[in-house]
Amino acid sequence: MKTAIIHQRFLVSTGISTDTRNIKPGSIFFALKGANFNGNQFAAQAIAKGAICAIVDNKDAAVNDKEYIVVKDSLKALQKLATFHRKFLGIPIIGITGSNGKTTTKELIYNVLSKKYTVTATKGNLNNHIGVPLSLLAMDEETEIGLIEMGANHPGEIEFLSNIVMPDYGFITNFGKAHLEGFGSLNGVIQAKTELYRHLKENKKLIFLNLDDEVQRLEINYKHNFTFGANRKAQVKISYPETGDSAKLIFNDINFKSQLSGNYNAKNMAAALCIGLYFKVPVNDIQTAIENYTPSNNRSQIIKSDSNKIYLDAYNANPTSMIASLQHFNKVKTKTTKIVILGDMGELGTASETEHQVIVNFLENADISEIYLVGKLFKKTTTNKPNIIKFENTENIKKHLHLAELKDCSILIKGSRSMALEQILEVFETKA
Numbered sequence: 001m002k003t004a005i006i007h008q009r010f011l012v013s014t015g016i017s018t019d020t021r022n023i024k025p026g027s028i029f030f031a032l033k034g035a036n037f038n039g040n041q042f043a044a045q046a047i048a049k050g051a052i053c054a055i056v057d058n059k060d061a062a063v064n065d066k067e068y069i070v071v072k073d074s075l076k077a078l079q080k081l082a083t084f085h086r087k088f089l090g091i092p093i094i095g096i097t098g099s100n101g102k103t104t105t106k107e108l109i110y111n112v113l114s115k116k117y118t119v120t121a122t123k124g125n126l127n128n129h130i131g132v133p134l135s136l137l138a139m140d141e142e143t144e145i146g147l148i149e150m151g152a153n154h155p156g157e158i159e160f161l162s163n164i165v166m167p168d169y170g171f172i173t174n175f176g177k178a179h180l181e182g183f184g185s186l187n188g189v190i191q192a193k194t195e196l197y198r199h200l201k202e203n204k205k206l207i208f209l210n211l212d213d214e215v216q217r218l219e220i221n222y223k224h225n226f227t228f229g230a231n232r233k234a235q236v237k238i239s240y241p242e243t244g245d246s247a248k249l250i251f252n253d254i255n256f257k258s259q260l261s262g263n264y265n266a267k268n269m270a271a272a273l274c275i276g277l278y279f280k281v282p283v284n285d286i287q288t289a290i291e292n293y294t295p296s297n298n299r300s301q302i303i304k305s306d307s308n309k310i311y312l313d314a315y316n317a318n319p320t321s322m323i324a325s326l327q328h329f330n331k332v333k334t335k336t337t338k339i340v341i342l343g344d345m346g347e348l349g350t351a352s353e354t355e356h357q358v359i360v361n362f363l364e365n366a367d368i369s370e371i372y373l374v375g376k377l378f379k380k381t382t383t384n385k386p387n388i389i390k391f392e393n394t395e396n397i398k399k400h401l402h403l404a405e406l407k408d409c410s411i412l413i414k415g416s417r418s419m420a421l422e423q424i425l426e427v428f429e430t431k432a
């Protein structure tokens, strides 16, 4: 009942705010609890800064009945409001999850579908129990298709988010060794990510499948599917040519280029193509949308800096995405000197030591001239290769690079968010 009342206020508001440090005038403020603050303490400030209503779960924070609504739990109220709004709009929603490439694939799909429809998509990677409701609540009556990214680092989370989103369509980018701390193993990742499939199947909704992925292939007998891949049974038949440094694919004899480094991004492009075709976006528009997409935020970027070429992939890292990046970089043909700078991979739990050593073992046999490993986890690995040099932290490698005269180099930079390896760019005079 309260959800319906809040929704009435929401419809005449400018949207949702959860932070008084950047409040939107005319918005509804939800007082959330976090690791550092209790949002209830900011409710009055939110109203003073222009919010039309504050949803609080501490009755003492409610100054009057006009501007404050007291609920049992503000976070749950936000999540319920999101589902209520989703049902109210009744538009088709695509849910996307996976271990790697969610944000990139979501951006590609967004660009493709926007050629024909008004699409509202998750901003950045606001993909958790707070970000997903906020993304749904960013949709309005103009929105024709919603595109929601769902992230997880423990079992049950995708099911929980799916119940909020109620997607009509779903896609899982891949199953990789990410967040092993919470998922336990690759099998744990598969069990958790396929919560999306189970949700879609129970509700007879459509699944987009990459038939080149052995886990996704298992779903082929579910009748509501639309498939892509190099696999001969795929409805959207793709071929993946041997490429240079950026991802490419071929569909119906048309070459799709991209500004994305790494051939693994080709399957993210293929997913966007498949979904674009399903929603009847003309192929030439799909091609333009994919080719014009320029990655940012340290993901799959190709940056020219004087005579050096930098592959900046420092947004995040895990064993699957790191090995994919290295295997690709290893194969790139260039006359320049190849250098890799790798930062620790976080959130791997007990697999951490082994997985860092696997990376070092790969590098020992790779066609790469100089290898710099940064962080405490890589420090624990063993190697006797003289071209593998270890640094305690990002500051130390920056000092080293300041002194090194790097010319005519191809440099791959990849590491977990906590390592913030993009700071290394400061060393180069970047000319994008």
Ligand SMILES: CC(=O)N[C@H]1[C@@H](OP(=O)(O)OP(=O)(O)OC[C@H]2O[C@@H](n3ccc(=O)[nH]c3=O)[C@H](O)[C@@H]2O)O[C@H](CO)[C@@H](O)[C@@H]1O[C@H](C)C(=O)N[C@@H](C)C(=O)N[C@H](CCC(=O)N[C@@H](CCC[C@@H](N)C(=O)O)C(=O)O)C(=O)O
Residues within 6 Å of the ligand: 018, 019, 020, 021, 031, 032, 033, 034, 035, 036, 037, 038, 039, 042, 124, 125, 126, 127, 128, 129, 130, 131, 132, 134, 151, 152, 153, 154, 157
């Ligand atoms: C709760 C919240 O929104 N916090 C944001 C806040 O953090 P801060 O530390 O400042 O405060 P608190 O959280 O303690 O504050 C409680 C509330 O008080 C508000 N407030 C505070 C001070 C003030 O002066 N006025 C206030 O009103 C405050 O805004 C809170 O509402 O600010 C930070 C800086 O902006 C935010 O980063 C922080 O946001 C949190 C982290 C958050 O969850 N935001 C979501 C919108 C979101 O989607 N964030 C994504 C995270 C994506 C991610 O990591 N995904 C993982 C998988 C998911 C794992 C999941 N289980 C999980 O743990 O999240 C993946 O691998 O993809 C993002 O930020 O990118």
Ligand SMILES: Nc1ncnc2c1ncn2[C@@H]1O[C@H](COP(=O)(O)OP(=O)(O)OP(=O)(O)O)[C@@H](O)[C@H]1O
Residues within 6 Å of the ligand: 098, 099, 100, 101, 102, 103, 104, 105, 125, 151, 173, 174, 264, 265, 267, 268, 298, 299, 300, 313, 314, 315, 316, 320, 321, 324, 325
């Ligand atoms: N299909 C893929 N296979 C392996 N690695 C990939 C794939 N797609 C993207 N990556 C790698 O993952 C990095 C992060 O991409 P992106 O942000 O799109 O993923 P994400 O799943 O959204 O991650 P997060 O949830 O942390 O935001 C890319 O820069 C790239 O290195």
Ligand SMILES: C[C@@H](N)C(=O)N[C@H](C)C(=O)O
Residues within 6 Å of the ligand: 179, 315, 316, 317, 318, 345, 346, 347, 415, 416, 417, 418
């Ligand atoms: C940034 C967060 N979503 C993530 O991907 N974490 C891993 C462990 C990383 O930082 O690489």
